[in-house]
Amino acid sequence: xxxxxxxxxxxxxxxMGADAQPEEAHAGHALSDDGRQTDETHAEIAPPxxxxxxxxxxxxxxxxxxxxxxxxxxxxxxxxxxxxxPAGYHCPNCLFDVxxxxxxxxxxCCARNCFQCPVCTHVLAVVETESIQHSxxxxxxxxxxxxxxxxxxxIAWEFEKPTGISAQxxxxxxxxxxxxxxASLLDHWRAVQRAAxxxxxxxxxxxxxxxxxxxxAAGLPSYIATCYTEPDREHMAALLAAKDATAVSSVDxxxxxxxxxxxxxxxxxxxxxxxxxxxxxxxxxxxxxxFKIQLMAANxxxxxxxxxxxxxxxxxxxxxxxxxxxxxxxxxxxxxxVLRFANPLYTEMxxxxxxxxxxxxxxDILAPQFTLPPFAxxxxxxxxxxxxxxxxxGPSTRRGIVHQHGNRIAIRLDVTPQxxxxxxxxxxxxxxTHMDDLADIDAPDLNASRRVVTNVVWAYxxxxxxx
Amino acid sequence: MGRLHLAPQALVCKNAIIEGxxxxxxxxxxxxxxxxxxxxxxxxxxxxxxxxERAVIINHNSTPLMVGDYxxxxxxxxxxxxxxxxxxxxxxxxKVVGQSTLGNNCVVGAMCATDxxxxxxxxxxxxxxxxxxxxxxxxxxxxxxxxxxxxxxxxEMLPRYNHIIEAE
Numbered sequence: 001x002x003x004x005x006x007x008x009x010x011x012x013x014x015x016m017g018a019d020a021q022p023e024e025a026h027a028g029h030a031l032s033d034d035g036r037q038t039d040e041t042h043a044e045i046a047p048p049x050x051x052x053x054x055x056x057x058x059x060x061x062x063x064x065x066x067x068x069x070x071x072x073x074x075x076x077x078x079x080x081x082x083x084x085x086p087a088g089y090h091c092p093n094c095l096f097d098v099x100x101x102x103x104x105x106x107x108x109c110c111a112r113n114c115f116q117c118p119v120c121t122h123v124l125a126v127v128e129t130e131s132i133q134h135s136x137x138x139x140x141x142x143x144x145x146x147x148x149x150x151x152x153x154x155i156a157w158e159f160e161k162p163t164g165i166s167a168q169x170x171x172x173x174x175x176x177x178x179x180x181x182x183a184s185l186l187d188h189w190r191a192v193q194r195a196a197x198x199x200x201x202x203x204x205x206x207x208x209x210x211x212x213x214x215x216x217a218a219g220l221p222s223y224i225a226t227c228y229t230e231p232d233r234e235h236m237a238a239l240l241a242a243k244d245a246t247a248v249s250s251v252d253x254x255x256x257x258x259x260x261x262x263x264x265x266x267x268x269x270x271x272x273x274x275x276x277x278x279x280x281x282x283x284x285x286x287x288x289x290x291f292k293i294q295l296m297a298a299n300x301x302x303x304x305x306x307x308x309x310x311x312x313x314x315x316x317x318x319x320x321x322x323x324x325x326x327x328x329x330x331x332x333x334x335x336x337x338v339l340r341f342a343n344p345l346y347t348e349m350x351x352x353x354x355x356x357x358x359x360x361x362x363x364d365i366l367a368p369q370f371t372l373p374p375f376a377x378x379x380x381x382x383x384x385x386x387x388x389x390x391x392x393x394g395p396s397t398r399r400g401i402v403h404q405h406g407n408r409i410a411i412r413l414d415v416t417p418q419x420x421x422x423x424x425x426x427x428x429x430x431x432x433t434h435m436d437d438l439a440d441i442d443a444p445d446l447n448a449s450r451r452v453v454t455n456v457v458w459a460y461x462x463x464x465x466x467x
Numbered sequence: 468m469g470r471l472h473l474a475p476q477a478l479v480c481k482n483a484i485i486e487g488x489x490x491x492x493x494x495x496x497x498x499x500x501x502x503x504x505x506x507x508x509x510x511x512x513x514x515x516x517x518x519x520e521r522a523v524i525i526n527h528n529s530t531p532l533m534v535g536d537y538x539x540x541x542x543x544x545x546x547x548x549x550x551x552x553x554x555x556x557x558x559x560x561x562k563v564v565g566q567s568t569l570g571n572n573c574v575v576g577a578m579c580a581t582d583x584x585x586x587x588x589x590x591x592x593x594x595x596x597x598x599x600x601x602x603x604x605x606x607x608x609x610x611x612x613x614x615x616x617x618x619x620x621x622x623e624m625l626p627r628y629n630h631i632i633e634a635e
Contacts, residue, residue, distance in 0.1 A: 120595055129609065148594045149574060149603045 004325065006304045006339075007061035008297070009048060009458040010078035012273075047356030047427030048458055061460050064304075067297035068279040070272040074453055076297055077272055077279060087269035088284035093123050093262050095286040109261035113165045116260045117145035124152070124259055126162045133158055141165075143259055155257055166261065188223045302351060302372060302432060303342040304459055310338070310403045310410055329424060329466040334416045337463060343372035343407040349434045353411070356427035356458070363426055364414040366400025375407040417466040425462045431455070473634040474514070478622055481630040487526075492516070492536070496621045499629055508532065513553070515618055516540070522557075523547075528566075535571070537614055548581070552589070554607055554614075561593075572607045 060078075068077040089098045091110035102111065115124040124143040131140040132153045141159040143152035152158070159168050173179055270280040281293040306325045324338045343349045349372045355363040403410040417424055436451040471485050474493040479485070483497045487505025491497065492514035500520045503510055508529040513536040518524070522540040525547045526532040533550035540546070544557040547564060552571035557563065561575035565583030569575070573587055576594035581587055590607075593600045625631070 119601060120599070129605075147576065148599075148601055149592050149605065150601070151605055154604050 004306050004464050005063070005462055006306065007460045007462070008064055008067055008076070008301070009061050009460060010067065010076050010081065011048060011458075012078060012081035045354055045356050045429055047358065047429070064298050064301065065296070067301075068270065068272075069295050069297040069300040070275060070277050070279060071295060071300070072275045072277040073272060074455065076301070076455075076457060081273045082270040082279060083273055083276070084268045084270055086266045087282055088267040088286070089264045090267070090286035091262055092265045097284065097286050098264055103264060108264050110264060111166055111261075113163065114262040115143055115165070116262055117148060117150050118257050118259055119150045120145060120148040122147040123262070126159075126165065128162070129153070131158055132156075152259065157258075185223065299344050301344070301455060301457055302349065302430065303344065304428075304430070304461070305340050305342075306461070306463075307338060307340045307410065310340075311405060325463075329415070329417050329463060331417050331420055331466060334414050337413045337415050337461075338402055338410050339413065339461065340403075340408055340410040341372055343375055345434055346374050346376075347434050348372065348374055349432050352431040352433075354429045354431070355413075356429055358425075358427055359418060360421055360424055361418055361426060362416040364416075365411070366414065367398055367411045368400075370398070370401060370409055370411065372409055373407050378406075415463065419466070421466045423462050423464065424466045425460050428459045428461060430457050430459055432457075471632075473632065475634050477634060478625060479632045480625070481632055494618060494622075496618065496625065498522075498625070505532075510534070513538075515615070517614070517618060517621065519544070537611065539614065539617075544575075554611065556610075563587075572603070574603070 062078050066079060068082060069075070070077050086100075089100065089103050089108075090096060091098065091112070091114055093114040094110065094112055096110070096112060098106070098111070113126055116122070117124050122145050124145055126141055127144045128139050129142050129144070129151070131138045133156060134140070141162045142157065143165070144150070157169070159165055161168070174183075267282045267284065267286075268280075269278060269282065271278050278293050279295045280291060282288070282291050308324060308326070309321055310324065312322075324336075327335045329335055341351060350369070351372055352369050353365055354368065355365060400412050401409060402412050413426075415424075415426065431454060433452060433454045436453050470488065471479075472490045473479060474491060474495075476493045477491045477495045477497075479491060479495075479497040480499045480501075482499045484500075484502040484504070485497075486503075488509035489503050489505050490509065490511045491503075492512055494515040495512055495518070496516070497503065497518045498520045501518045501522045502524070503512070503518070504523070504525045506525060506527055508526045509531045510524055510526050511531050512518075512524075512534040515536055516534060516538045518540045519542045521543045523543075523545045524532065524534065524540075525545075527547060528549065530549065532546070532548070534546070535551060535553035535555075537554045538551060539556045541557060541559045541561070543560045545560075545562040545564070546557070547562075548567040548569070551557075551563060551569035552573070554571055555569055555573045555575070557569075557575045558577040558579075560578045562580040563569055563575065564580050567581040567583065567585050567587060569581065569587045570589035570591065572590045574592045574594070575581065576592070576598075578596065579593040579598050581593065587593075588602075590603045591600055592603050
């Protein structure tokens with residue numbers, strides 16, 4: 001937070017488990033559904049996080065665009081206090097949406113023709129080429145890389161058909177002696193397990209301690225190898241004599257030269273950790289980039305920024321532009337800081353700004369309470385409503401409100417830094433109250449039953465270096 | 468100031484920058500904006516090459532720079548060594564730098580470059596970032612047919628939209 005900006009605090013314990021900070025108990029992040037808290041004075045509010053403890057600050061505060069909002073709990077959620085879950089699987093190459101049942105059976109890889117080049121990991125294309133295995137210029141299909149020009153003919157992979165490459169490979173692999181031996185071993189152990197599960201033996205330790213199956217207990221004959229029938233003494237001797245792994249040309253080395261199937265990608269949905277309400281839900285189609293549900297904090301909480309300039313009325317536009325938030329900060333000198341609040345809701349929002357207790361600076365908020373008008377499209381605003389801060393434009397001008405346009409209000413704070421600092425950070429407690437849109441249908445009087453929703457959020461405004 | 472010698476079927480756009488003693492073989496196409504600069508020595512380009520836009524062939528040496536046949540120099544590629552062989556592909560922004568030469572059937576990948584002074588052997592592929600190289604195992608047969616089709620298409624379409632230098 002060394003550059004000027006505004007970060008919001010999330011009061012969750014997230015990945016840190018139970019908190020040990022004593023200041024947490026006094027933090028004003030309680031939620032009340034029935035009105036604002038009016039019983040705290042400005043100077044006594046303890047911020048939940050000491051802004052000078054930089055590492056903790058970066059873990060617990062977030063820019064507004066990274067935060068979510070659970071409207072069931074009426075609370076802010078950060079990326080640490082949400083649960084991720086898969087919302088769909090697709091292949092990043094062919095963009096095929098894989099149904100969840102097939103994901104497990106295909107071992108999280110694409111089941112179609114998507115392979116990775118073993119040399120450069122680029123995607124391989126299926127091409128029709130001259131066959132090397134069969135002489136006479138017959139054409140076959142092979143996998144080829146367009147970046148490094150690797151060809152699957154180098155490992156003798158040639159296919160008859162251009163589709164279903166994975167299936168053709170599986171069939172070729174299944175006929176090799178290693179695969180056949182493995183399959184018969186698997187059948188044997190399944191039979192032993194079925195027999196043993198009927199008996200009262202403790203299953204796992206018994207199998208581990210014996211090389212041969214519990215022939216006596218299970219009553220099954222011991223296993224006989226079907227494919228590797230002759231002991232390959234020379235091969236074993238060579239393996240034992242080898243100095244290191246590179247001297248042995250084992251099956252594993254060959255596997256590394258084979259193209260791997262492309263791994264599937266997941267689309268994630270996010271849920272609130274306490275109430276499991278869905279906060280983010282993307283469309284499960286691979287090509288779609290939109291979201292079915294998108295509960296972002298920016299749609300519920302006011303956006304606070306430090307504007308460098310403010311739009312002005314036509315009359316004032318002729319003069320030189322006024323730069324805000326640009327005065328260099330010095331110890332003991334009162335500097336004006338302008339904060340702009342923008343209301344994302346379609347209803348009015350009452351905002352109450354209080355500064356938390358901090359030794360870094362004395363802050364005087366000139367306009368601690370104000371009402372933000374609702375959000376509406378640009379063309380619905382009259383030009384006459386603009387307020388450039390001139391003293392005689394009527395009752396809409398209040399002390400401390402610098403500018404007001406549409407759904408945004410800019411207020412002024414007078415900040416007097418007390419000590420030199422790398423990054424002066426002010427903790428602000430923002431309390432926002434608005435009437436909920438959805439009325440309770442069952443209540444007799446619709447208007448009176450509207451819930452009043454209050455959110456209290458701490459924002460950390462960092463203003464830059466103090467000399 | 469040397470002279471430009473064009474073979475009868477060569478297609479060179481008027482907007483190409485050609486300086487010095489340059490010889491261009493049959494069927495070769497030089498696109499708009501390409502530069503062939505024989506600064507200190509001649510450049511001899513073979514037949515049926517495709518030299519794309521903004522490609523640069525520059526000869527700093529006094530010995531001739533020889534470009535073989537059936538090469539494809541893609542956009543913004545650069546050759547400044549002592550020459551290249553036949554059927555090479557120098558991809559976008561690929562470079563043959565310094566005093567290097569390129570053999571036959573090589574591919575210099577996009578943004579890849581040879582070492583400053585080496586004779587790159589035949590069938591080498593330079594690719595990737597960080598750059599790697601390998602020897603290609605195929606014999607580059609299929610590429611020739613596509614290259615000739617490309618050439619045929621350019622010979623047909625380029626004169627319709629660009630001014631061409633008339634061969635003597």
